[in-house]
Amino acid sequence: MNFPQFAFNNVKRNASAYMAYLFSSAFMVMIFFSYSVFIYHPQLKETLMGAMARSGMSIATYIVYVFSFFFVLYSIGVFIKSRNREFGILTILGAEAKQINGLIFLENMMIGTLSIVIGIVFGLLLSKLFLLICSKVMDIDELPFYWPGKAMLLTILCFGVLFFTISLFTLLFINKRKVLELLKGSSKPKQEPRTSARLALFGTVLLAIGFVSLHVGTLNPVSLIVAAFTGIAGTYFFYSQLSVWMIKRLQRSRQLTWKGINLLWMSEMSYKIKDNTRILFLVTVMTSLACMSVGFVLASKQTTEAAYKNNPFAISYTMNDSNHLNDELKEIDEQLKEAGLTFKQATIETIYNKISASEKSYLQLVSLQQYNQFALEMDAAPVTKLSDGEAMLVQSPEAEKKNADIQGTTIGIQRVNSVQTIALKQRTDAIANLTWAGRVLILPDQDYEAIKEEKSNNNNAVLPSIHYKTINEKGIPGQNDPETKVGETLTTWNKSLMDQGKTSNYLTARSETYFSKKNAMALFSFIGLFIALIFSFSSASFLYFKLHTELVVDGIMYRSLSKMGLSSKEMNTSATRQIALLFFIPIIVAAIQSLVVLGPVLNYIAIPYVRGPVFLATTAFLALQIIYFLIIRARYIQAVNHNMV
Known part of the structure; x- marks a missing residue:
């Protein structure tokens, strides 16, 4: 048997151990290859979003490749550590350091080559489906299958270099170790985990600083950086100090600790959390990033979708220029009729005016009479009579969620030489979308006319607008529905007139706004979801690799306990609880971190929905984690059961 055959047999005999690493690496190769297939598609440059899609996918490819490097490096390091005893025996039998290094190098390259082959094969089999999904998500013409020669060459080259580099780098893990140290492997006795009350308190303070920097004061880049550093550092101290400290405090309760098998698994848990601090920290960070990514999407x-559904106006037209107004309104009516849409239309006049709540806050004012007439024509609820010195603030559901600059029972209206304080009432109604900000302040007629008189010298302050409401709406339209088509046509027409300087009137269409935002987010959503899936899969792999390295020691421990009378059922229960804590503690911590971070960040960029998306994202990752847990638990219990008497 020659040396390459010896290396091959080693891999073959350790197939069960290397299987998870092999498939995890192949999964990374497959994702990288799939992205490359999309990037090099010959028809991509002919599509409207081609350049942007290619750039976005290229960034995703870089992220996958960099992450793959660290993933493979960690995985190889874990498996080499689990084989220390084997390398020690080879050394005693006369193997030289360079021969052991050669063995490790050959084994790693064999697994790497097989990973590349499996990844590319599965990537080819799924490439048509991947291209179809990309086309649908990004709303571009369907991309047909092609033979991805460039993608295959790039994948082979990149991952060939990756596995070759890491195979050389991992030799540093073994060549300086002494024979006795290798023979002990991972069976060296563990010291009792120690914690420091000061470090536990320090970690708590770091987490508190991160929370305060996000939720107190105005959010800015500095506060985000502070929150990121303190949150990540605090998470590490949470696992290394605070969580172990909490378990040791629980162990002091005899009523809890001495009940059933609690003594066994709680004692082991303090060791496992301390030993797995880095892996739990890494899994939590990856899961948090994945949850935040999916939550943001x-x-x-x-x-x-809510902005579309809560906007009753299919078309809104603000009139700043009366020179060609009749011709433009005629064009709008003709386009709506040609599309076969039946609609109501109504005109309203507003005044753009500063309020004293904030130096940067402005509102559009409307008279009570005009508002009630407009509401009547648009099937909305009118406002009851306002007394002198009163005003009604009407906000759309989105504006009401994200605007916090108007609070209290009064509001100040900026006049020419003074500020007029008015008693404030508030109401939420979708009709407020008659303004771009989704907020309108209704004033008694006499107050409105007085302000309008003051604004007579400022032509831009008074803004007449006409709004079109379609009848018999059926929810969000499709890309090819009449409302979508006419909205795109009219906005393109209006933009062309404005670019040519032929008008200053401004038209918006809710369907065009909806699909432009949807298409802009589609690419980032697609990339974010795939990156999140990679993080989820990799976090489960990390935990599996760590449990596998501890399997020898755990097997010896459970064998000794079985001789003392521990039943298989009790052993299974104890092991299940320990594995469950390792799998699900990071999910809980990640969910809390996602909610804490995403809340202020999304509010800062005017996205009011936080809890629902974070809950859905966390639930999805929890479901995936449960699947990983059940699979890995079954393999772990099966392996440990072999050691029972």
């Missing part, structure tokens, strides 16, 4: 999608 879902929140953006929900906000975009």
Whole structure:
């Protein structure tokens, strides 16, 4: 048997151990290859979003490749550590350091080559489906299958270099170790986990600083950086100090600790959390990033859909220029009729005026009479009579969620030489979308006319607008529905007139706004979801690799306990609880971190929906984690059961 055959047999004999690493690496190769297939598609440059889609996918490819490097490096390091005893025996039998290094190098390259082959094969089999999904999500013409020669060459080259580099780098893990140290492997006795009350308190303070920097004061880049650093550092101290400290405090309760098998699994848990601090920290960070990514995508999608559903006006037209007004209104009417849409229309006049709540806050004012007439024509609820010195603030549901600059029972209206204080009432109604900000302040007629008189010298302050409401709406339209088509046509026509300087009147269409936002988010959503899936899969792999390295020691421990009378059922229960805590503690921590971070960040960029998307994202990752847990638990219990007497 020659040396390459010896290396091959080693891999073959350790197939069960290397299987998860092999498939995890192949999964990374497959994702990288799939992205490359999309990037090099010959028809992509002919599509409207081609350049942007290619750039976005290229960034995703870089992220996958960099992440793959660290993933493979960690995985190889874990498996080499689990084989220390084997390398020690080879050394005693006369193997030289360079021969052991050669063995490790050959084994890693064999697994790497097989990973590349499996990844590319599965990537080819799923490439048509991947291209179809990309086309649908990004709303571009369907991309047909082609033979991805460039993508295959790039994948082979990149991952060939990756596995070759890491195979050389991992030799540093073994060549300086002494024979006795290798023979002990991972069976060296563990010291009792120690914690420091000061470090636990320090970690708590770091987490508190991160929370305060996000939720107190105005959010800015500095506060985000502070929150990121303190949150990540605090998470590490949570696992290394605070969680172990909490378990040791629980162990002091005899009523809890001495009940059933609690003594066994709680004692082991303090060791496992301390030993797995880095892996739990890494899994939590990855899961948090994945949850935030999915939560952001879902929140953006929900906000975009809600903005469409809560806007009753298919077309809104603000009139700043009366020179060609009749011709433009005629064009709008003709386009709506040609599309076969039946609609109501109404005109209203507003005044753009500063309020004293904030130096940067402005509102559009409307008279009570005009508002009630407009509401009557648009089937909305009118406002009851306002007394002198009163005003009604009407906000759309989105504006009401994200605007917090108007609070209290009074509001100040900026006049020419003074500020007029008015008693404030508030109401939420979708009709407020008659303004771009979704807020309108209704004033008694006499107050409105007085302000309008003051604004007579400022032509831009008074803004007449006409709004079109379609009849018999059927929810969000499709890309090819009449409302979508006419909205796109009219906005393109209006933009062309404005670019040519032929008008200053401004037209918006809710369907065009909806699909432009949806298409802009589609690419980032697609990339974010795939990156999140990679993080989820990799976090489960990390936990599996760590449990596998501890399997020898755990097997010896459970064998000794079985001799003392521990039943298989009790052993299974104890092991299940320990594995469950390792799998699900990071999910809980990640969910809390996602909610804490995403809330202020999304509010800062005017996305009011937070809890629902974070809950859905966390639930999805929890479901995936449960599947991983059940699979890995079954393999772990099966392996440990072999050691029972």
